[in-house]
Amino acid sequence: MLTVDNVTKKYKKFTAIDELSFKLDDGQTGVLLGPNGAGKSTIIKCIAGLLQFSGTIEINGLSNKSLDAKRQLGYVPEVPTLYDTLTIDEHLEFIRRAYKSDNKQYMEDLIERFELGDKRRKLGRELSKGMQQKVSICCALIHDPSVIIFDEPLVGLDPHAIKELKSLINELKAAGKTILISTHMIDTIEETWDVVNIMMKGKIAATRHNTDIMKAGEKTLDELFFEITEGETD
Amino acid sequence: MLSPITYKSFHSLRKRPVAITLGVIAFLWGIQCLRSMTFYSFRFMTRNDDLIVSLIEIVLIAAFDFGFILGNRMFPMNFSMADCTYHFSGPFSRFQVVMVPFGKAFMGMLFFLWFVTCQSLTLTFMFDINRADMFWMLGLSLIVMLLAYFIGVALAVFFSEGNKYYMTSYVFLGYHIILIVTLLYMVCTHFHVRLRDILDVEVNKLVIYIGHTIPMRTFPFAGWASYIYEGHVNGNYIPLVIGVVVAVVVIGSLIALLMFGKYEFYDRACSMAQRANDFREARKAGVDMATTSLAVDARVGKETIKHGWGLSAIFHKHIFENIRTSRIFFVNQAAFLFRMVCAGLLLLARTSDGIEDYPHLMATGAVAVIMVFNTVAFTGGRTILEFNRPFIYMIPEEPRHKLFACIAAEIPEILFDSLCCGGILYIASPESVTWQMVLAFIFMMISFDFLCEMLSLVCVRLMRSLGRYTLLVVKYAIIIFIVSVTQGLSELTQYILTKTSGPMVWADSTASGFIVSTIFYALIFALLLRFARYMLERYDA
Numbered sequence: 001m002l003t004v005d006n007v008t009k010k011y012k013k014f015t016a017i018d019e020l021s022f023k024l025d026d027g028q029t030g031v032l033l034g035p036n037g038a039g040k041s042t043i044i045k046c047i048a049g050l051l052q053f054s055g056t057i058e059i060n061g062l063s064n065k066s067l068d069a070k071r072q073l074g075y076v077p078e079v080p081t082l083y084d085t086l087t088i089d090e091h092l093e094f095i096r097r098a099y100k101s102d103n104k105q106y107m108e109d110l111i112e113r114f115e116l117g118d119k120r121r122k123l124g125r126e127l128s129k130g131m132q133q134k135v136s137i138c139c140a141l142i143h144d145p146s147v148i149i150f151d152e153p154l155v156g157l158d159p160h161a162i163k164e165l166k167s168l169i170n171e172l173k174a175a176g177k178t179i180l181i182s183t184h185m186i187d188t189i190e191e192t193w194d195v196v197n198i199m200m201k202g203k204i205a206a207t208r209h210n211t212d213i214m215k216a217g218e219k220t221l222d223e224l225f226f227e228i229t230e231g232e233t234d
Numbered sequence: 235m236l237s238p239i240t241y242k243s244f245h246s247l248r249k250r251p252v253a254i255t256l257g258v259i260a261f262l263w264g265i266q267c268l269r270s271m272t273f274y275s276f277r278f279m280t281r282n283d284d285l286i287v288s289l290i291e292i293v294l295i296a297a298f299d300f301g302f303i304l305g306n307r308m309f310p311m312n313f314s315m316a317d318c319t320y321h322f323s324g325p326f327s328r329f330q331v332v333m334v335p336f337g338k339a340f341m342g343m344l345f346f347l348w349f350v351t352c353q354s355l356t357l358t359f360m361f362d363i364n365r366a367d368m369f370w371m372l373g374l375s376l377i378v379m380l381l382a383y384f385i386g387v388a389l390a391v392f393f394s395e396g397n398k399y400y401m402t403s404y405v406f407l408g409y410h411i412i413l414i415v416t417l418l419y420m421v422c423t424h425f426h427v428r429l430r431d432i433l434d435v436e437v438n439k440l441v442i443y444i445g446h447t448i449p450m451r452t453f454p455f456a457g458w459a460s461y462i463y464e465g466h467v468n469g470n471y472i473p474l475v476i477g478v479v480v481a482v483v484v485i486g487s488l489i490a491l492l493m494f495g496k497y498e499f500y501d502r503a504c505s506m507a508q509r510a511n512d513f514r515e516a517r518k519a520g521v522d523m524a525t526t527s528l529a530v531d532a533r534v535g536k537e538t539i540k541h542g543w544g545l546s547a548i549f550h551k552h553i554f555e556n557i558r559t560s561r562i563f564f565v566n567q568a569a570f571l572f573r574m575v576c577a578g579l580l581l582l583a584r585t586s587d588g589i590e591d592y593p594h595l596m597a598t599g600a601v602a603v604i605m606v607f608n609t610v611a612f613t614g615g616r617t618i619l620e621f622n623r624p625f626i627y628m629i630p631e632e633p634r635h636k637l638f639a640c641i642a643a644e645i646p647e648i649l650f651d652s653l654c655c656g657g658i659l660y661i662a663s664p665e666s667v668t669w670q671m672v673l674a675f676i677f678m679m680i681s682f683d684f685l686c687e688m689l690s691l692v693c694v695r696l697m698r699s700l701g702r703y704t705l706l707v708v709k710y711a712i713i714i715f716i717v718s719v720t721q722g723l724s725e726l727t728q729y730i731l732t733k734t735s736g737p738m739v740w741a742d743s744t745a746s747g748f749i750v751s752t753i754f755y756a757l758i759f760a761l762l763l764r765f766a767r768y769m770l771e772r773y774d775a
Contacts, residue, residue, distance in 0.1 A: 050627055052772065070630035081623045085558045086539075086551075093539045097547035098629045121534050139625070
């Protein structure tokens with residue numbers, strides 16, 4: 001479960017996030033949609049504990065800054081930043097050890113699933129952006145977290161990896177994990193989302209549940225997004 | 235094509251008023267140097283045309299090498315990421331793309347000409363060179379540089395793949411080594427001197443002889459161009475006509491070759507632009523280039539991560555990264571390289587005449603050089619790099635424990651480095667340095683290296699928004715301030731000790747200064763450590 005309550009993040013006089021609140025239950029997949037500069041990555045970084053903020057963020061009822069909360073959190077950053085001198089294998093091994101995860105078989109499964117097997121001895125700096133993104137995703141999942149946040153996870157991935165990631169997200173959802181995805185690409189999340197928050201200027205401009213969209217007469221996600229981002233508010 | 239480049243250059247330049255001002259000042263200074271030549275042109279010596287021909291030839295060879303390096307080595311580096319994106323994929327022919335970095339190269343050529351112009355007064359005093367000679371020298375240099383640049387570019391684009399690319403550089407370097415060795419041999423045999431006594435030969439005679447040797451006169455373009463000036467001096471303008479024809483034919487052929495030849499250099503240019511971009515990004519975060527290149531030599535061997543659990547995984551990863559880059563867990567590649575340079579410089583300084591009259595000078599110089607190098611090496615170590623990535627913030631351990639794990643991992647390399655520093659101090663001046671002094675110095679360097687590391691971490695975390703240059707300047711200014719304060723405290727201590735215990739010998743006095751510095755650096759380190767712990771918990775990652 002992920003709870004964001006009244007979170008504000010300011011950079012000097014500029015308010016990047018303005019009293020933002022939302023909640024995701026276990027097994028729910030939430031999506032943050034919004035144009036560039038809406039504050040999606042900022043709130044994701046706040047949840048990951050990388051930024052200071054005012055307000056409360058809880059992961060399974062624990063403050064996101066606590067060590068117990070960090071153990072239950074996986075984070076895929078917008079730009080993968082790998083270690084130049086570690087190979088793919090070594091990245092996963094290091095993260096597995098740092099998080100004290102005994103499940104080495106899961107590491108092998110992830111490598112196989114994202115087709116990293118033939119590149120496992122390549123250094124971080126030798127990988128393409130897409131490959132780095134795959135490693136970054138594997139690093140976020142290797143300790144089997146219960147809450148996973150993805151910041152633009154599909155950027156740079158090949159079609160096979162996109163398919164695998166979508167399928168993985170569905171599996172994680174079925175296993176009761178809480179997932180939060182920030183993206184611009186509405187069509188890529190159509191099959192997975194449960195609740196969508198459309199952000200504008202650091203605030204949530206609209207929230208929709210998948211069940212609402214199914215109802216007759218409701219706007220589609222595309223229509224709703226463009227209506228809000230092109231000037232009209234909900 | 236020219237219009238967009240002109241537009242881009244103009245708009246880039248107008249946003250750099252400081253660069254424009256410096257350029258104007260440099261230009262005016264160059265004009266002033268040329269003007270002053272007449273004023274100072276006293277006849278200290280009889281004008282010797284042979285000497286001036288040789289001198290111009292040497293300058294032309296330097297111009298050729300400079301132009302060639304600009305064209306061959308620097309050419310792929312002169313494309314920015316934006317150039318790669320917009321020009322390589324845009325509707326431009328390869329020749330048009332080849333011409334994109336010419337503006338930057340031409341600025342380099344102008345710098346060379348300015349540098350030569352600034353030497354005009356020296357040249358007047360030493361060789362009685364006049365303003366007309368200078369104009370000939372500058373004009374011919376520009377033509378030779380342009381020729382060399384386009385030859386370099388042609389070779390760079392036609393041989394841009396891996397080994398072929400490096401082969402061009404090796405051939406160029408090999409030719410120069412052969413040239414230098416041949417000239418040294420010729421000079422030794424001509425003047426009947428041994429190699430180490432060459433500098434005893436009168437400079438003018440040496441220049442005249444070297445300038446008229448066959449290897450110099452046959453040097454491509456630069457050697458031939460001196461015939462033009464020689465013809466001018468003797469009233470024979472046939473070499474000038476031939477020179478103009480050769481220059482036109484060569485430049486025309488190169489342009490035709492670049493316009494109609496088949497070549498591919500985009501890969502190399504893109505990879506160079508990417509690398510330059512990576513360095514820029516790293517430096518934005520306040521990390522020095524010297525230490526961001528730590529990973530360049532990393533090669534995957536048989537080593538694996540097999541130690542560490544939880545917090546200790548961070549410690550072992552740092553050790554592992556050292557093994558990956560230098561093969562030895564306690565060797566920081568960048569620091570070790572600096573150490574080698576430092577030792578080389580000091581050994582070179584020891585051979586200077588008259589240094590034996592100042593026994594303490596070498597030791598003092600060694601301490602200064604070592605500290606300057608360490609400031610660079612240890613203000614961008616692995617801990618700084620680690621805190622520029624998100625993993626360290628995500629790992630579920632206490633921030634202060636993670637910080638300690640990173641610092642602990644640096645202990646082996648700092649210990650080894652400090653021992654090297656002690657050894658270098660001893661080698662620099664064995665006659666004036668005692669073992670107590672070396673030991674005190676080792677302790678001081680341990681303390682200083684930790685201080686640099688921690689200070690850098692605090693600065694990067696606290697002042698990242700200042701931007702790369704300001705952050706670096708602030709960082710180094712703080713270190714200089716701390717070192718200056720420490721120096722004052724050391725001298726105060728030495729004064730008190732002298733007053734209370736009587737006069738001290740230089741070595742003991744210096745050793746006591748090192749001990750005071752060790753304590754002072756350690757205290758500041760401890761304070762910064764406490765502050766860093768606070769910042770890691772309270773500030774944005």
